[in-house]
Amino acid sequence: MPDPAAGPTPAGPDPVGLDPAELDPSSWPDFRAAAHRLLDACIDRLEGARTHPWQPVPDAVQQGYAIGAGGSDGGSDEGSGEAAIVERLMRDVLPYGTGNTHPSFWGWVHGTGLASGVLSAMVEATINANCGGRAHGAVWMERAVIDWARQVMGLPEGASGVLVAGTSQATVIALQAARIRALPDLREKGQGGRRLVAYAGAGVHQAAVKALELLGLGRETLRLVATGPRGPDMAALRAAIARDRAAGALPFALIATAGSVDLGAFDDLEAMADLAAQEGLWLHVDGAFGAWTRLAADPWRGLSEGIGRADSIACDFHKWMYVPYDCGLVLMRSEAAHRAAFAARPAYLAAQAAGLGGGDPWFCDYGIDLSRGNRALKVWTALELYGAARMGAAISRNCELAALMGRLVAAAPALALAAPVVSNVCVFSVLAAAPAAQRSAANTAIAQALQLSGQAVFSTTLVDGVTCLRAAITNHRSRAEDVQSAIAAVEAEAARLGG
Numbered sequence: 001m002p003d004p005a006a007g008p009t010p011a012g013p014d015p016v017g018l019d020p021a022e023l024d025p026s027s028w029p030d031f032r033a034a035a036h037r038l039l040d041a042c043i044d045r046l047e048g049a050r051t052h053p054w055q056p057v058p059d060a061v062q063q064g065y066a067i068g069a070g071g072s073d074g075g076s077d078e079g080s081g082e083a084a085i086v087e088r089l090m091r092d093v094l095p096y097g098t099g100n101t102h103p104s105f106w107g108w109v110h111g112t113g114l115a116s117g118v119l120s121a122m123v124e125a126t127i128n129a130n131c132g133g134r135a136h137g138a139v140w141m142e143r144a145v146i147d148w149a150r151q152v153m154g155l156p157e158g159a160s161g162v163l164v165a166g167t168s169q170a171t172v173i174a175l176q177a178a179r180i181r182a183l184p185d186l187r188e189k190g191q192g193g194r195r196l197v198a199y200a201g202a203g204v205h206q207a208a209v210k211a212l213e214l215l216g217l218g219r220e221t222l223r224l225v226a227t228g229p230r231g232p233d234m235a236a237l238r239a240a241i242a243r244d245r246a247a248g249a250l251p252f253a254l255i256a257t258a259g260s261v262d263l264g265a266f267d268d269l270e271a272m273a274d275l276a277a278q279e280g281l282w283l284h285v286d287g288a289f290g291a292w293t294r295l296a297a298d299p300w301r302g303l304s305e306g307i308g309r310a311d312s313i314a315c316d317f318h319k320w321m322y323v324p325y326d327c328g329l330v331l332m333r334s335e336a337a338h339r340a341a342f343a344a345r346p347a348y349l350a351a352q353a354a355g356l357g358g359g360d361p362w363f364c365d366y367g368i369d370l371s372r373g374n375r376a377l378k379v380w381t382a383l384e385l386y387g388a389a390r391m392g393a394a395i396s397r398n399c400e401l402a403a404l405m406g407r408l409v410a411a412a413p414a415l416a417l418a419a420p421v422v423s424n425v426c427v428f429s430v431l432a433a434a435p436a437a438q439r440s441a442a443n444t445a446i447a448q449a450l451q452l453s454g455q456a457v458f459s460t461t462l463v464d465g466v467t468c469l470r471a472a473i474t475n476h477r478s479r480a481e482d483v484q485s486a487i488a489a490v491e492a493e494a495a496r497l498g499g
């Protein structure tokens with residue numbers, strides 16, 4: 001070990017035997033040439049997104065990912081260093097994405113990504129900001145992004161937020177703040193025997209259940225009531241709350257859904273907010289994708305009316321705001337409640353009045369992570385480049401395409417809608433007249449066949465005991481022709497299966 005007291009090592013051989021710059025390129029001109037080649041390949045890939053559906057990863061490519069294996073051709077690439085890794089990125093990585101950049105990808109709820117993400121990713125990697133706190137550009141940018149989202153959602157000035165991995169993490173953060181409002185000594189004492197309960201409609205996302213499990217509350221803490229087209233049965237919610245209070249439990253949170261994952265349905269947020277106010281419950285809205293109907297035209301905008309009355313909102317930029325993965329957001333009406341749940345700064349992180357150690361408040365005081373990536377930049381770049389109005393138009397167009405799909409399904413004799421289309425989700429079945437088991441098997445087979453053929457990506461979900469085909473359209477590249485040809489492909493598959 002070099003003795004630090006001895007001062008800088010004199011010129012001569014490095015005592016550890018390494019060139020201090022060994023992890024930087026040995027030749028910046030070679031690096032530059034290789035990087036330009038890769039950038040062109042990335043742009044080609046996005047420009048040609050329509051010709052690149054999902055495809056399975058060949059065995060040789062999978063095996064070539066092993067560290068040191070040298071890629072799918074066993075390391076015989078031309079050149080070395082950056083030139084060789086760029087070859088491998090182009091050959092073994094670029095072609096094997098999730099396929100969500102393709103215009104006929106509507107599986108699960110996947111955002112498409114935006115070309116602006118290529119620009120922001122370069123800068124993000126270059127500046128390598130740690131957004132846990134301190135005084136630098138990225139944290140100011142994050143505040144700007146959060147404040148923009150706050151206004152979109154209609155939360156009051158002074159509300160706070162933090163960018164996170166996704167709605168799942170946002171939900172944990174929101175429900176922890178809700179729990180600490182109910183039990184202010186929780187951080188010191190733990191929950192002990194105190195019995196908290198939360199309420200939601202039956203279609204609530206698994207993320208809420210998982211959050212309650214992670215917080216140690218257990219999933220039985222969540223009371224689920226029957227849900228209709230406008231959300232949970234309010235009388236059933238009131239009855240459940242009264243029952244729990246009578247039994248000595250402490251109702252603390254009401255979880256509303258703005259855009260259900262299965263059907264794209266919206267709870268009546270005004271009614272949920274009224275109930276939360278009457279009962280003194282924290283209103284959390286899971287708006288993972290649906291919160292962004294705030295940017296859409298009517299009638300879709302109206303679906304999320306009332307979202308600004310929430311105590312907390314969880315949503316994603318990586319789904320219906322199309323920015324590249326990952327980026328979620330939690331917003332909180334009360335900055336004090338948010339801070340009360342997460343602020344924790346040991347001595348080595350004490351705020352400074354000026355210098356890099358300034359910049360209070362720090363984002364590490366509003367969430368789980370201390371070291372944090374620069375998620376704001378890709379959102380900021382997209383918003384500044386395209387503008388909120390164009391984002392909103394893309395969201396409206398996705399809803400129009402889901403409605404078109406719904407009309408095509410309704411008009412096809414062999415197909416049947418499983419539920420009305422209310423936003424961007426269309427769920428339907430083939431073999432409309434067949435028994436449930438046969439319909440489920442056919443829908444599952446068709447989803448797989450169309451994924452493998454590269455024609456379209458539908459996922460499946462269960463509605464009334466039948467596995468149905470499901471399209472969740474959060475894809476700014478989709479056009480009417482894509483929907484038409486996908487439904488034609490479904491009909492052709494259904495005919496082959498005897499429907």
Ligand SMILES: *Cc1c(COP(=O)(O)O)cnc(C)c1O
Nearest residue numbers: 109166167168205207261288316
């Ligand atoms: C996707 C989704 C989630 C989970 O969000 P992640 O960003 O995947 O963690 C929660 N709720 C709904 C309604 C969703 O669609």
